[in-house]
Amino acid sequence: MTATDTSRPPRSFQEIILRLQSYWARQGCAVLQPYDMEVGAGTFHPATTLRALGATPWAAAYVQPSRRPTDGRYGENPNRLQHYYQYQVIIKPSPPDLQALYLGSLDAIGIDMEMHDIRFVEDDWESPTLGAWGLGWEVWCDGMEVSQFTYFQQVGGHDCRPVSGELTYGLERLAMYVLGVDHVMDMPFNDPDAPIPLRYGDVFRQTEQEFSAWNFDRADTDTLLRHFEDAEAECARILAEPARDPQTGRDIIMAHPAYDQCIKASHLFNLLDARGVISVTERQAYIGRVRALAKQCADAFVQTEAGRQA
Amino acid sequence: MPDLLLELFSEEIPARMQARAAADLKKLVTDGLVEAGLTYAAAESFATPRRLTLAVHDLLGESPTTVEERKGPRTDAPEKAIEGFLRSTGLSRDALEVRDDKKGQVFFATIRRPGRPAAEIIAETVTNTIRTFPWPKSMRWGAGSLRWVRPLHSILCILSDEAGAELVPFEVDGIESGTTTQGHRFMGHGTISVTGFEDYAAKLKAAHVILDPQERADRIWEDARQMAFAQGLDLVEDRGLLAEVAGLVEWPVVLMGDIADTFLDLPPEVLQTSMKEHQKFFSVRNPKTGRIEKFVTVANRETADQGATILAGNGKVLSARLADAKFFWDNDLRRVAEGGLDAMATPLAQVTFHNKLGSQADRIARIEALSGDLAGPVGAEAGQAQQAARIVKADLSSEMVYEFPELQGVMGGYYARAAGLPDAVADACTGHYQPLGASDSVPEGPVSVAVALADKLDILTGFWSIDEKPTGSKDPFALRRAALGVIRIIEAGDLRLPLRPVIVAQLLRHEIAQAGGGADADTAALNAMLDDLVKKGLFGAAFDAIADRLAEHGGADRSLDAIADDLLSFIHDRLTVHLRDQGIRHDVIAACLAMPGSDDLTLLMARARSLSAFLGTDDGENLLQGFKRANNILTAEEKKDGIEYSLDPDVKFAEEPTEKSLFAALDRAEPAIATAMGAEDFAAAMQHMAELRAPIDAFFEAVQVNSDNQIVRRNRLCLLNRIRQVMGQVADFTRLEG
Incomplete structure (x- = not known):
């Protein structure tokens, strides 16, 4: 063009x-x-x-x-x-x-x-x-x-x-x-x-x-919920891993892989919300869980080369 | 004397913050100047979306030299003390003067501060002001650390007099002060050089910036009114919106457009709210039809097509917004047509009101029960009050209120009428929220009054039952406002409604709900018993029976009486504030609160008003002194003797004529006061009390209470007690000051 x-x-x-x-x-x-x-x-x-x-x-x-x-x-x-x-x-x-x-x-x-x-x-x-x-x-x-x-x-x-x-x-x-x-x-x-x-x-x-149709009525909420919990657990697990990489012997903080899981959790929460299975009070709790992941990812990123503070 | 011109030029300042910021700028800078000795004749400040401007007229060219004399330590004081004094005065030892003092020789310092040029003081003050400016929210930008409401771009700061203008040089985080500014973002042409305030305002206007927000607001209002008037229409007044819109433009251009026919049948409140909240449009009403038919928008520029493109764009956005609103309105009406307002209220069972107080539906059920209890005393038909209570909050599940929460109640009224409900019920939809604040009106009509009271008393008893009361500035559920609402409704309707039994009944309903979760048969049975009891007016023992039964379920382990007392005293506190605003003294209210029946606020207010008026009279003031004298003597003697002089005094032991007269006066006044009190005629009771003033004064004038004759003394003390008893029927005079 x-x-x-x-x-x-x-x-x-x-x-x-x-x-x-x-x-x-x-x-x-x-x-x-x-x-x-x-x-x-x-x-x-x-x-x-x-x-x-x-x-x-x-x-x-x-x-x-x-x-x-x-x-x-x-x-x-x-x-x-x-x-x-x-x-x-x-x-x-x-x-x-x-x-x-x-x-x-x-x-x-x-x-x-x-x-x-x-x-x-x-x-x-x-x-x-x-x-x-x-x-x-x-x-x-x-x-x-x-x-x-x-x-x-x-x-x-x-x-x-x-x-x-x-x-x-x-x-x-x-x-x-x-x-x-x-x-x-x-x-x-x-x-x-x-x-x-x-x-x-x-x-x-x-x-x-x-x-x-899928978002509102057809998505399987049990599956979504399980995926949410999996993403949440994996995010935390990744960040809890020691930084020392066994393959290379270098320190590699896996901020981005962890953040991918945070993104997944966030979208799964949105899907669960659209399916109407999250009550008003639960909503705040879910948002808090995603925020906790985002915060941990940010904590990890600022330890990395790209995220270094002045 | 020179004038100061200061302009802080930034990216767009939120409209709602501009007026306050202009005022703060004026105060902070002028306070700083005055503190440094620079006085001035006048100051004014202005705000536009992109600038805060301060003009200070006739400022001193330099601060005056000051001389301060300060006394220091004695000459033989420890070296450290003398060194400290030298440090604090900034002088050397040979500059000190030694003077004789009572205690010996003492150092004196004379501190001479030479005057400083205005520019130096201004630079310092403005820099401080910028660095500490009290924005409600501020931010950093770029790589800097300065905080401002939005990025600050330039500072214009000049001192000018007949001789010309001069830059006041300083620098804040890399921004150097200058003598230039910018005009309108789109209609201005480059940099403007400024020599003084008049020159500045004129050049800005030429560059399409009206500096004064009031001038912008006036122009908007006048142009909009004229435009509407020319077509036989009325502009709907909205001061808040006008101020906001004036803060969004530097060069207001008013444009009026049509609302498409398809939207004209929407309720006017919906049109107004949608246009105001989303688009910041004014509404234009056709006085013949009463409908909102046009809108007024305010653009920030002139265009070659006289705003045609801008108006078309705004019209398009409005149509999309109103299409949404119409969609909600049609959907809501369809739901009402299908299942009435009860169906609309059904989803509220899924909406949590508060995690300890259940769902909105639970709350509505409690309000319904209480509305039934209150219907009688406020003159409403119980069935209708309960019907209203069931539906007044139904619109919380409507699509329209979901979109525009501020339309709660208003939409309910429309939907209730669409469902064919009686006007009294429909009116309660808005009425039961009233009064929303100190200046809002109270609900009219007995049904609205019953539900409004029930709504407020339910929220109060609810939060008291879970022990979440307002503390300090924290009152997230507006419980103070609810209490004031109860007071104002009772006051406006002169309602005779003792609150204690109502509060205890509603506390019990909360306890039942919290103990049983609202589901099982036992809970239903308890609620039914309670409703029945309230209807028949059996209080006390029967209530206790329910409370005991609840306790077996593990609930109600706290004393409901204690909670009710605490809530009543909260309401009394609000009442005290409310009456104080009407000029009734705190101690007068306290004297009335101590009397029985103080949960009947109408009675309490009548008593307080009468007492306040009475104490304002000569008789009242003197009688109070007489009472205090009687009470003081009596209390002192009772304490000394360790007994209460509460027997009836006998007139046969009265020796003095004034003593006998007092007996006679009390004999007359006592039944008269009792009758008046029985009829709750406080004014009459006060009048009869006033008749005691002369005999009491005369008694104290002529009689020595503490006679050597013990029988006479005892009789006199009992006579004083009789004064205390008689007056105590009306109020607790011991609590009065003065």
């Missing part, structure tokens, strides 16, 4: 993604690929969660498929999906012109600042499952939330020093606005003039139906 012509408005969902990729690549970010696990948001990608810790400078951008089982609507709701895409940018330390850089990205996808009303409205971010919080805004374009903008203060119970700036774009919603589409399933996925034009619904309507 040739470089996109940014002088005309984008014509498809994928063109918006490509423009964001190329814009943030131009700003010096490493354009990573999605993490290969089920996560609830782009923040869960270790490129954000773990890399926000420690003193090593970092700049990454990536698309992350995200799953929110309770948001499934069998592909019928114009705005809600149980599987959707987030675009995530993380830069450490946060550069002084991050707001301007962000506005540049909106310009790159065809939002004309001269015609639209862009606002930064207070919205502090907190992830109880990650033991993380930050201050920032939701960014409004003509009254619609198009991004989250956060300065990370803590992750896994550790202070972030230096502070990372995190941008999260809800890609479907943003693209629907830019493309002027009212129902997500009607949105052009590739170029409408392509030999085989595909709409979002052509790609995802069926999977939304199948997963909605």
Whole structure:
């Protein structure tokens, strides 16, 4: 595919993604690929969660498929999906012109600042499952939330020093606005003039139906619960292992493998929640269990090369 | 004299924090300047989303030189003490002066502090202020360690007078103060150089920034009102929203748009809440239809298409939001049509209210029982009060209230009417939550009143039964507010409702639930017995029988009476605060609280008000003195003699005419007061008491109580006791101060 012509408005969902990729690549970010696990948001990608810790400078951008089982609507709701895409940018330390850089990205996808009303409205971010919080805004374009903008203060119970700036774009919603589409399933996925034009619904309507059915009614809760407990136990076990690796004789702290188990536990909790088998009081307890894992993973990561403090 | 201009320019400051931050900036900086000796004529501060600004007018150019004289140790004091004194004064020994003092020769220091230039003091004060600013929440950014509400980008700080402007140089964590700022993020054009406050405000306006939040709010309000008025519509007033919106824009542009026809049938509260909470839109009402038909949004910029694109975008977002709301509304109405509000309330059995107090459904069952008990005293029909209690919280399981918790009660009212329930029942949906705060109105209509009281008394007795009471500032279940609610409802309705039996009955219901888990047949039987007892008004022994039976089940091992006493005293504390706000003294309330029947708050308040009014009169004040004198003498003599002078005094031992008159006065007043008290006519009782003032004064004037004649003395002491007894029928005067 040739470089996109940014002088005309984008014509498809994928063109918006490509423009964001190329814009943030131009700003010096490493354009990573999605993490290969089920996560609830782009923040869960270790490129954000773990890399926000420690003193090593970092700049990454990536698309992350995200799953929110309770948001499934069998592909019928114009705005809600149980599987959707987030675009995530993380830069450490946060550069002084991050707001301007962000506005540049909106310009790159065809939002004309001269015609639209862009606002930064207070919205502090907190992830109880990650033991993380930050201050920032939701960014409004003509009254619609198009991004989250956060300065990370803590992750896994550790202070972030230096502070990372995190941008999260809800890609479907943003693209629907830019493309002027009212129902997500009607949105052009590739170029409408392509030999085989595909709409979002052509790609995802069926999977939304199948997963909605599974998430809400068909998933075997005993199995999910067992998997949750397995992931929780494995995470703790990995971290309790001695660092000395018998193969190489070197110290290897397995922060990432442990964190994978934490991600699994988190997603399994979301599935159990969607199946309606977690009561209000139990909910807090489950969130606390996942948070405990995230915290242990963060504790381990800051002992590693990549997570070293200043 | 120079003026100071300070601007702290940052990324977007949350709207809700701006007003407070502007006030804090003014206070902290001016306090710091004054403390350093820099006085000024006037100061004003402003906030926009991206800046906090302070202007201080007519500041001293430098702080005055000060001279302080300080007395030190004696010249023959230990060396260490003298060295300490030198250190604290910053002087050398030969700069000290030796003076003669009463105790010998003493060192005196004269500390001269030369004046400092304003710029130096300002730099110091502003730096301190920035470093210690009391943001409700602050953050770090980048690699720095400075904390601010959001990243701080630049500091403008100048001193200006007729001669021109001068930079006040300083640096905070790498940010150097300067003489420039930025205009509007999108409509401004580059850097603005500033020479003084007027110049600053004018240049900002030219760069599309209105500095003064009040001016922005006024402009929004005026433009929006005009726009609505031009189409024959009314803007719905919302001061809180106006302040918030004024904090979201530097250059407000008001735009009005239509709400699509499909949404116009939604309840106005739903439209208003959805538009306000999600979009920060104002509502525009058509006075002819009473419906909300348009919205007003406030953009932060002008555009070439006069806001058409912005308005279209906002309209689209609103439609998506309202489509959600309509979906909830239609679903809820369908559920009500299928199974009524009882069906809507069913899922509440799965919702935990509190892990020791059971589910919402358990709570509703208890409120229903108590509403039945309370119906009679408040003039409601018991069946209707219980019916209302069953459904007033049903909307907690509606989709609309799940989405908009602040609509609880309001939605219940709509759904109850849709289900064809009587108005009195539907009104209780909102009414039973009232009063929500000190300024909220109390519920109207006996059914609402019964359920409102039951709701509050249930939550109070519940948390008392599990011993989780408010402590200090911690009151997560708003129990203080519940107690005040009980007081205000009883006060507004003049309700005669002794609370103790009601509290004990509800405590028993909690004990039964906690002992039996609400399931088994025995629990049901106990509850039925309790309901029956409450209905028939048999208190005391019968209650104890249930409590004993419960104890066999392992519950109720604590004394319900003690818990009830404790809860009553909590309610009395709230009442004391409530009456104090109405100007009734603390000790007056204490004097009334000591009287029997103080769980009847109406009686208690009437007594306190009458007593307070009486003590405000000349008679009352003097009678109180007479009482104190009688009581003091009597108490002292009783203590000395080790006996109580409680026999009836006999007029035949009265020697003095004033003594005889007092007998006569007491003979007249005693039955009159008793009759008035029997009729609960406190004012009349006080009036009769007032008639005792003159005879008591005259008695003390002429009579020596401690006569040498023991019979006469004893008789007089018993007469004093009679004064104490008679007055004690009305209030416990020993608790009054003054």
